[in-house]
Amino acid sequence: MNMGVTQLEPYILKGSIKVVDRFFSVPVDYAKPDGSHIRIFVRNLIPLNEANGSGTDTAESDLPYLLHLQGGPGFGVDLSLSVDLGNALHKKKYQTLWLDPRGTGLSTPITADIFQTKQMDDEAIAKYLKHFRADNIVRDCETIRHFLLDGKKDPEARKWTIFGQSFGGFCAATYLSFHSDGLKEVFITGGIPPMVDSPDAVYEALVLKVEERNMVYYEKYPQDVRNVRRILGFLEDNDVVIPNGGNLTVSRWLQLGVQFGSHGGIDRVHQLVFRAITDLDTFGRLSYGLIDSVQSAQSFDANPIYAVLHEPIYCQGRMSSWSAHRVIQKNDRFIWGKVRHMSDDMPIYFTGEMIFPDMFEDYHHLRPLRGAAELLAHDEDWPMLYDKEALKKNKVKVNAAVYYDDMYVDFGLVQETASVIGNVEQFITNQSFHDGIRKHTENILTTLFDLSKRERD
Numbered sequence: 030m031n032m033g034v035t036q037l038e039p040y041i042l043k044g045s046i047k048v049v050d051r052f053f054s055v056p057v058d059y060a061k062p063d064g065s066h067i068r069i070f071v072r073n074l075i076p077l078n079e080a081n082g083s084g085t086d087t088a089e090s091d092l093p094y095l096l097h098l099q100g101g102p103g104f105g106v107d108l109s110l111s112v113d114l115g116n117a118l119h120k121k122k123y124q125t126l127w128l129d130p131r132g133t134g135l136s137t138p139i140t141a142d143i144f145q146t147k148q149m150d151d152e153a154i155a156k157y158l159k160h161f162r163a164d165n166i167v168r169d170c171e172t173i174r175h176f177l178l179d180g181k182k183d184p185e186a187r188k189w190t191i192f193g194q195s196f197g198g199f200c201a202a203t204y205l206s207f208h209s210d211g212l213k214e215v216f217i218t219g220g221i222p223p224m225v226d227s228p229d230a231v232y233e234a235l236v237l238k239v240e241e242r243n244m245v246y247y248e249k250y251p252q253d254v255r256n257v258r259r260i261l262g263f264l265e266d267n268d269v270v271i272p273n274g275g276n277l278t279v280s281r282w283l284q285l286g287v288q289f290g291s292h293g294g295i296d297r298v299h300q301l302v303f304r305a306i307t308d309l310d311t312f313g314r315l316s317y318g319l320i321d322s323v324q325s326a327q328s329f330d331a332n333p334i335y336a337v338l339h340e341p342i343y344c345q346g347r348m349s350s351w352s353a354h355r356v357i358q359k360n361d362r363f364i365w366g367k368v369r370h371m372s373d374d375m376p377i378y379f380t381g382e383m384i385f386p387d388m389f390e391d392y393h394h395l396r397p398l399r400g401a402a403e404l405l406a407h408d409e410d411w412p413m414l415y416d417k418e419a420l421k422k423n424k425v426k427v428n429a430a431v432y433y434d435d436m437y438v439d440f441g442l443v444q445e446t447a448s449v450i451g452n453v454e455q456f457i458t459n460q461s462f463h464d465g466i467r468k469h470t471e472n473i474l475t476t477l478f479d480l481s482k483r484e485r486d
Contacts, residue, residue, distance in 0.1 A: 034176060041077075042112065046119075047089070049073040053176070055131075057160050059168050069169050070135035072111060072127040076119035093190065093213070094177065095123040096170060098130075100195030100220070102162070102342055103334030105134015110467075117470050121478060123190065130200075131169055132161045132334050139334050141397035151400030155408070158337055158401060163196075163203040163414055170204065174211050188213040194466055195220045195437065198429070199342060199414075205450070206416040209425050216477055217429040218466040223442035224415060224449060226345040228352035232383065234439035236356055239381035242289035242436055243362075247376045250299045254376045256306045261365055261377060269315060271324045275393040277315070279365050284388075285326060286379020290436030291464045298379070301326070330394040337395075337402050339384045344411040351406050353383035382437045423451035428480045430466070430473050433459040454480040
């Protein structure tokens, strides 16, 4: 495979953090190494104060690598996140790597306008997108690892440690399944994946947690029972256009509930409801500022992989067939068409981290992907992402933070998977939500690195 690497001029951030930015050229399809290539971006942060205090190239290269695998799917890593979490990880004597997974961030992006420029039809787009799941993300990681570490004399020095948050933990399990020989140790936060072959079991479990969070929301803000109903009534009767050309519909408003699973999310949604009600009282319509705030709170336009591949990340030989949409239809409390005919004190439930067919009409930059999304939803030709036998035999240390009240990764399904993977230690807590690593960074990292010692009481 002909791999090109471009390394940009390094620079220094405050705190003596050296930054080395690199682009790697990798195949879209690893089965066709001479076919089309894309670029993968990875940022290397080197804590010069930890490099034996000398800052020499030799000392820098002696620091072991820790690769961060981002949540999503479909999100790159911004510099502020890498620096904030990186500073805590650097204290553990690592240099860190921050990957923009294929299709995201500074890596060759997935956007509807690029497909239009290339004049790709729905079938071609769907075929292309199938190469952007965890299996190929891991292959990209291995390409980078070989470039950085194959020159080491000690075989153990050719391995690295990985840190997976959320979907990054799913990728870590794929890594353990097929390329564990490249791993020294694994850390996972909120991301031990369900061992399923389609998303149905995932959403059947998660919808119960979404219900719980809705009950917390309405118990905290009981006035919002009627407020939300009033907003939905307005949206049903009026065509409201988002600044970028999308539609603010009943369904899209209820999708704000995805925030219920993160620290402060319930309060953020209430503030949007409060502002919307204030607009209706003052103007009889929703203000530009409110509508723009809703657009900013929803990331699908800028991160289309998050929508198009969200259900296929669970598929192994089976189709997803709009799983969340089918599951949610079983509970009337999520269906505005039914709740609106109930008494005014009956709350309508917000939805969670779920993808629905109408999103490919309501979100402006998802519209060109509607046909491809439909094809992917009914595609059952998905390769395996996990090897249970390999995971049972795993010897690589896996240290995982697991959140009992996680609204995105069901605790029960996590425990089923944890019982399969060898050499796993868990820190289980009900004091953090899915984004706990951002909210309680020091506490979670300290506990995970204590688990890594494998010291028994």
